[in-house]
């Protein structure tokens with residue numbers, strides 16, 4: 001009965017019908033792939049007779065209102081149910097924050113994407129805190145079942161503002177390990193040429209997978225937030241095709257990194273909000289990646305201000321409404337082609 005409902009409604013509708021509680025159950029598809037519904041919005045696929053090459057996690061809606069990637073994963077799951085995707089790799093699909101999806105909000109109580117690597121322990125119990133614990137545990141079970149395989153995690157989002165680079169990815173801080181050209185190539189195949197290299201640890205879902213499981217993991221931004229049903233999914237065709245390749249092909253070496261096409265930035269500053277009156281000098285219409293010169297007063301806070309040093313630097317994810325102590329904006333510096341070549345010589349990129 002629950003199996004029939006899941007197959008007929010698809011993962012998204014099934015999840016939104018029962019966003020906080022669900023019976024867990026499992027069944028097999030006609031091609032013997034094992035399907036397990038592990039929690040609301042979380043489904044694990046285990047192909048039976050394949051020799052897997054990687055363990056893949058695909059998540060969307062960690063911020064509930066980021067609908068385009070949620071719809072994209074919902075379609076992928078329905079195509080797997082219909083045996084239209086050749087699934088050769090174990091896969092965990094996560095729709096992150098179903099109650100916030102219903103309310104068309106980014107969060108109910110706290111930002112779920114700041115609660116990973118155990119940071120939920122610092123917060124009083126609420127939906128997101130309990131969900132972060134649950135997702136950490138399900139992720140841990142999944143990656144531990146396949147610890148002999150390389151781990152992958154694409155955490156799919158959309159941005160609040162418009163952006164000079166519509167699609168871009170955040171490459172989690174690597175603690176000195178070189179950035180991988182093969183990872184940049186995978187992103188380029190998804191239609192994501194713009195990448196920000198983080199300069200410090202974070203408590204995001206992609207950093208969690210990268211730091212704890214050495215996963216090829218990214219936060220991927222796929223355009224601007226719209227309501228359910230208002231997305232032009234044709235804009236995500238490259239992503240969908242590449243995800244299918246990731247799920248089927250044992251060898252991804254045909255995906256080459258194209259440095260001339262790449263738009264790479266290093267994060268230079270993570271500006272946190274310390275006081276309630278933190279406020280930017282620019283308006284809500286200012287796009288991500290707008291550049292400012294040295295000396296520009298970016299924000300005011302208390303009796304002080306945030307001024308651009310060593311510019312030009314561009315703004316990403318500016319949000320003065322975040323909770324105190326949280327990130328209000330990233331400042332990034334564009335890498336030139338010769339910076340990229342230098343990074344290759346220094347083995348920062350290999």
Ligand SMILES: O=C(O)CCC(=O)N[C@@H](CCC(=O)O)C(=O)O
Nearest residue numbers: 113157159160161170204219317
């Ligand atoms: O548009 C915005 O301001 C936020 C979009 C978003 O949710 N971005 C992620 C990025 C996570 C990372 O830095 O890896 C977030 O803020 O959680």
Ligand SMILES: [Zn+2]
Nearest residue numbers: 063066157158
């Ligand atoms: Zn998000």
